Amino acid sequence: MAGGGFSKLPNGSVVVALSLPDPATGPGGGTVRVLVHAGNRARALTRLRNLGLRAVYLRGNSQPPTPDEITAVLHHPDGLVWRTAPDCAEELWHPIRALLRPARPA
Secondary structure, eight states: OOEEEEEEOTTSOEEEEEEEEOTTTOTTSOEEEEEEEESSHHHHHHHHHHTTOTTOOOOSOSSOOOHHHHHHHHTSTTSEEEEEESOOTTSOOEEHHHHHSOOOOO
16 A cells, blocks of 8 residues: 545544555556545545455555545545546546446456
């Protein structure tokens, strides 16, 4: 795992940011930045694990979410978004369903 972190918001909830291997490219491929809004850190990680990302852990706070990332996840109805990392300013945030959707056969 490349890194991650969290920010506690004034209302007591948290935004957790994690850099994970891209499921589409597999091991050794690119990474994605995943943002989760939840009541606490444990709940945020549970949300990801319930989606099938079983080996998700947050160790330390080396890469907390930026203010722009916090804004993006707070304005998404699911409170769970991603985009490729390193961040590309032109790429929009995607709902988590787009990351976990199985690839269609060609």
